Every structure is written in C-alpha cells, then in structure tokens.
Amino acid sequence: MNTAASEYTRTAITLHWLIALLIFCAFPLGIYMHELPFSPKQLRLVSYHKWLGVTIFMLALARVAWRLRHPAPPPVAGLPAWQRLASIATHHLLYLLLLVIPLSGWLMSSAKGVPTVYLGLVQLPDLLDKDKALGELLAGVHMGLNLALAALVLLHSAAALKHFFIDRDEVLGRMIPLLAKGSRR
Numbered sequence: 001m002n003t004a005a006s007e008y009t010r011t012a013i014t015l016h017w018l019i020a021l022l023i024f025c026a027f028p029l030g031i032y033m034h035e036l037p038f039s040p041k042q043l044r045l046v047s048y049h050k051w052l053g054v055t056i057f058m059l060a061l062a063r064v065a066w067r068l069r070h071p072a073p074p075p076v077a078g079l080p081a082w083q084r085l086a087s088i089a090t091h092h093l094l095y096l097l098l099l100v101i102p103l104s105g106w107l108m109s110s111a112k113g114v115p116t117v118y119l120g121l122v123q124l125p126d127l128l129d130k131d132k133a134l135g136e137l138l139a140g141v142h143m144g145l146n147l148a149l150a151a152l153v154l155l156h157s158a159a160a161l162k163h164f165f166i167d168r169d170e171v172l173g174r175m176i177p178l179l180a181k182g183s184r185r
Helices: 010-035 040-069 081-112 132-167
Strands: 116-118 122-124
Touching (some): 010 040, 010 132, 040 081, 040 116, 081 116
Antiparallel strands (some): 116 122
C-alpha cells in the first residue's frame, strides 16, 4: 500500500467505496420512494432510506476525521495546477454534501413530524418542531442537495475515468490499487 500509485490508506479506500456504495443505494431509493403513493411499502422504504442516510453521515464523519489525521497523498506528478485545484474543490464539496444532505433529511423529517428511528431501534431526537411549511421547504433543499451530489459524483467519476483511459496516469490507481501501474501485467 506504500507505492506511489496507492498512497491512500486502506481505511480511506474502504470508507470511500463503502460510502459510494451506500450513495448508489440511497439515491435511487429516494427517487423511487418519493414517487410511491402513501402506503406501508413507502413507509418501509423511507425508513431504509433514512437508515442509509444516517449510516452515510456517520461514515462521512469517520472519513473526515480520518482525513484530518491522514492527509491525502500528494498530487500525481505532472498534474496541471487547475486540475489539482479542481480536485481539491471537488473533494471538499463532496465531504460537505455527505454531511449536509443527511442533516437536511433529518431536519426535514423533524419538521414534517416524522421520527427518524435508526435501524428500527434508536429514535433520533427531532432537530426542529413540527412545521409543515418548513418541512416542504426542507424537502426541496434535500432534493436540490442530492441533485448537486449526483452531478458532483458524475464529475468525479468522469475525471477518474479520464485519468485512467486518456491520461493513463496513477490517479485512479490510488483509490483502486489493483489498477495501479505497478499492479498491471
């Protein structure tokens, strides 16, 4: 794990891919459940979506804490300054959204008077008093933030693929060590 191509720690890589997997579950689930009529099925899916959101929030906190103690590896040699800045900005925005989106969902649920019960076991405290109008406003905020996250994830993924297929540099190999040049035969 100490090669130039894979300088992220195993913990950072694991948290990255675990959070990515959960986002790829939570986002389509959120869209799907939103379109369902009010029913026991919709309520069950809303609970699953909340569980995913709370888990993403906790893992994002762990990821940020890890990153504070284990800085990102230096940029790949030869990376233009604008790409380094774009990478830093994108990563900071991703971290911010991974923390703010679950909070916006929790705030929305609180304002709508719908409790958040993590894994059906632990009821989280309401962050706001019930306020239907505020709940609807926060629903729009939650959706807008999720759309921003989707766009940022697409940008992040496209950049990683560009580095691998076009630039043929070590950027993607740092988060997928099996793709590092030293690992290819």
